[in-house]
Amino acid sequence: MSNTHEHAAELEHHDGHGHDHEHAEVSGPVTFAVPGGLKKGAFGLIAVGAILLGIGIATAGEHSAWRLWSNLLISSLFYAFVAVGAGFIVAIMHVTKAGWGAVTRRVPEAMTTYLPVALLTMLVVGGLGLHDLYEWSHPDIVAEDHLLRHKAAILNPTFYMSIVVIFIGGWWLLTTLLRKNSVAQDSDGDVKHTGKNVVTSVLFLIFFGLSITIGSLVWLMSVEPHWFSTMFGVYQFAGAHKAAAAAGTLILVYLSNNGHNKYLKPDHLHDWGKMMFAFSTFWAYIWVSQFLLIWYANIPEETGYFLLRQEPSWMALFALNVILNWVIPFFTLLPRPNKRNPAILVPVAIVVLLGFWLDLYLQVMPATSHFAAEHLKLEHLHGPFMGALEIGPMALLGGVFLLIVPAMMAKVSLVPVKDPYLQESLHHQQ
Amino acid sequence: MSVQATNNANDNQYLVGIFDDEDLILGATKATRGAGLPIYDCYTPYPVHGLDTAQGLPRSWITYATFGFAALGFCTSMFMQTYTQAIETPFWSGWPLIIGGKPFWPLTAFVPILFELTVLFAGIGTALTLLASNKLYPGNKPKFSLPGITDDRFALVLDPGQKGFDEGRARDLLSRHGASEITWVQGQ
Numbered sequence: 322m323s324n325t326h327e328h329a330a331e332l333e334h335h336d337g338h339g340h341d342h343e344h345a346e347v348s349g350p351v352t353f354a355v356p357g358g359l360k361k362g363a364f365g366l367i368a369v370g371a372i373l374l375g376i377g378i379a380t381a382g383e384h385s386a387w388r389l390w391s392n393l394l395i396s397s398l399f400y401a402f403v404a405v406g407a408g409f410i411v412a413i414m415h416v417t418k419a420g421w422g423a424v425t426r427r428v429p430e431a432m433t434t435y436l437p438v439a440l441l442t443m444l445v446v447g448g449l450g451l452h453d454l455y456e457w458s459h460p461d462i463v464a465e466d467h468l469l470r471h472k473a474a475i476l477n478p479t480f481y482m483s484i485v486v487i488f489i490g491g492w493w494l495l496t497t498l499l500r501k502n503s504v505a506q507d508s509d510g511d512v513k514h515t516g517k518n519v520v521t522s523v524l525f526l527i528f529f530g531l532s533i534t535i536g537s538l539v540w541l542m543s544v545e546p547h548w549f550s551t552m553f554g555v556y557q558f559a560g561a562h563k564a565a566a567a568a569g570t571l572i573l574v575y576l577s578n579n580g581h582n583k584y585l586k587p588d589h590l591h592d593w594g595k596m597m598f599a600f601s602t603f604w605a606y607i608w609v610s611q612f613l614l615i616w617y618a619n620i621p622e623e624t625g626y627f628l629l630r631q632e633p634s635w636m637a638l639f640a641l642n643v644i645l646n647w648v649i650p651f652f653t654l655l656p657r658p659n660k661r662n663p664a665i666l667v668p669v670a671i672v673v674l675l676g677f678w679l680d681l682y683l684q685v686m687p688a689t690s691h692f693a694a695e696h697l698k699l700e701h702l703h704g705p706f707m708g709a710l711e712i713g714p715m716a717l718l719g720g721v722f723l724l725i726v727p728a729m730m731a732k733v734s735l736v737p738v739k740d741p742y743l744q745e746s747l748h749h750q751q
Numbered sequence: 752m753s754v755q756a757t758n759n760a761n762d763n764q765y766l767v768g769i770f771d772d773e774d775l776i777l778g779a780t781k782a783t784r785g786a787g788l789p790i791y792d793c794y795t796p797y798p799v800h801g802l803d804t805a806q807g808l809p810r811s812w813i814t815y816a817t818f819g820f821a822a823l824g825f826c827t828s829m830f831m832q833t834y835t836q837a838i839e840t841p842f843w844s845g846w847p848l849i850i851g852g853k854p855f856w857p858l859t860a861f862v863p864i865l866f867e868l869t870v871l872f873a874g875i876g877t878a879l880t881l882l883a884s885n886k887l888y889p890g891n892k893p894k895f896s897l898p899g900i901t902d903d904r905f906a907l908v909l910d911p912g913q914k915g916f917d918e919g920r921a922r923d924l925l926s927r928h929g930a931s932e933i934t935w936v937q938g939q
Contacts, residue, residue, distance in 0.1 A: 609862055613862060613863070619851070655818075
């Protein structure tokens with residue numbers, strides 16, 4: 322009996338009264354130095370990507386410029402969308418005054434610093450690759466095509482390049498403002514930065530909604546310039562958001578597992594897991610909405626998109642797309658403990674990122690290969706195309722992403738130490 | 752002391768600590784559980800984060816009910832659509848119609864209804880299960896009458912019938928953790 326009492330007294334002493342662990346404080350900036358291994362890995366990925374790209378170009382043979390440019394377009398947009406999707410997450414946190422995420426916000430903020438590279442790569446694609454990608458960039462074809470003549474006001478190289486500069490430049494500018502303001506608060510602790518960021522976020526969200534819609538139409542949908550879908554913009558947005566949530570989750574798990582940010586709790590990962598779960602499902606909802614209406618209406622000018630992708634050569638990937646992007650994340654992340662478990666979050670996030678790549682791949686490659694075969698009068702161009710040309714650009718830009726994002730995280734505190742929502746975030750419970 | 756505890760247990764009496772703040776009841780609950788005093792339940796005007804772990808409650812089983820109802824909704828939807836659209840036998844038939852030249856069993860067209868019924872069954876089923884499991888149905892008499900706990904007060908109820916109950920220690924602990932009131936309450 323006395324034993325129990327002593328034990329009880331001890332527990333009370335530990336757990337009672339002030340319950341001091343309830344008032345965790347961040348004593349100062351949480352510094353992060355990029356580990357040498359990570360830096361080496363990023364450089365290694367860049368080297369591997371460059372070598373693969375070189376091998377791909379050397380071995381692809383003639384009449385494969387379309388394949389090179391398709392992959393450069395896919396990889397450019399992949400990382401551009403991941404970066405701007407992270408910007409969207411930051412903006413949503415500011416606008417909704419989300420308390421839970423303050424301790425994680427530096428990660429998506431750092432991810433947006435990749436955007437200047439995205440601007441550069443899209444300028445390269447737009448400047449050099451248009452003729453191999455887009456039917457509408459050939460004046461002789463447009464001259465004979467009634468529909469393309471009507472669409473020429475938007476589908477032309479000048480407009481293409483202008484929106485690359487204005488949209489990606491705008492994303493860069495606005496996300497830089499958000500990040501700058503947030504970092505400035507670390508030193509002066511002024512609440513006005515939070516208010517400012519709400520205003521900037523609102524502007525960003527309006528701009529983002531319009532720009533990702535128009536950008537998707539011009540950069541992606543116009544690989545099939547006769548086809549159209551009113552769901553296309555929101556479809557890309559759904560993909561971008563879930564991919565950004567997956568990439569952010571990977572970085573957060575890395576930081577938490579290696580002890581770089583000890584304030585991260587399973588509760589924070591839980592919310593990022595929820596975001597990945599929710600937006601995978603949102604993506605599936607949009608995917609079905611686009612497919613269902615076209616299937617139902619059965620109008621020839623709309624069904625071509627899906628008929629091409631349901632040809633035997635693409636059908637397996639077409640099905641795999643839905644499995645990677647929705648079936649796997651939905652059923653693995655449905656139980657609560659799985660959303661809090663890094664050992665499950667990491668593989669699911671990787672699957673979601675692979676799925677996002679496949680999603681872009683399936684939008685571009687069937688169309689560009691079809692156009693190339695027709696235009697170059699080639700006999701046989703049946704997908705799927707998988708090789709050094711597909712992996713090279715993704716690895717190369719992935720290495721750049723891994724070089725820039727941790728370096729930018731290392732420049733500032735990993736936790737916004739004077740954010741008014743920080744206390745709420747530290748005490749966040751699920 | 753133990754005599755009184757036994758008496759109270761027989762009388763279906765419960766020792767209740769009333770708190771005016773969620774932080775206070777959270778701290779008190781943790782300490783009570785740490786001290787090995789038996790907690791009957793906590794009553795709060797709104798969900799208090801962390802109170803379930805403080806009480807040591809196991810993971811709720813309601814989510815399994817949700818999944819079960821969702822699966823039931825999915826199956827009901829699939830069955831009804833298949834039956835009405837695609838079943839034709841000499842003994843038992845639905846009413847297959849040609850709609851837009853689509854097949855009689857068009858899975859794509861089923862998707863929205865599958866989705867809606869899955870969500871509907873899961874939502875309503877979860878709500879009803881939750882009410883039933885909390886004994887919130889017409890005709891049920893409430894266990895306690897605790898004034899103010901649907902308003903602005905938080906009650907921590909200790910169960911004297913369980914092992915480890917000690918009124919003196921319980922009163923001491925509750926008052927040290929900021930209970931504004933400690934009383935015996937008659938349970939139904």
